[in-house]
Amino acid sequence: MSNQEVTYVVAGCCGVLGLAAYVVFILVPAVTAYSRIWQRALAGVLTLYVLAAFVAVGAAGGGAIVWFWDRINI
Secondary structure, eight states: OOHHHHHHHHHHHHHHHHHHHHIIIIIHHHHHTOOSHHHHHHHHHHHHHHHHHHHHHHHHHHHHHHHTGGGOOO
């Protein structure tokens, strides 16, 4: 397996685990907190904003690491 394939496998596993964490820790509690169908659907839609915020923060953090990589002295 090449280095690029390993990178793809790691990125795919991280994506699947992140999506599973979103479903288990955010989506399911938000949906089960309400009893009416329209409330559950709206709660599910509103959790997409939380997911988008997490993705944006993660992308910003990754971008900062890439931007400052040559300045990081370990």
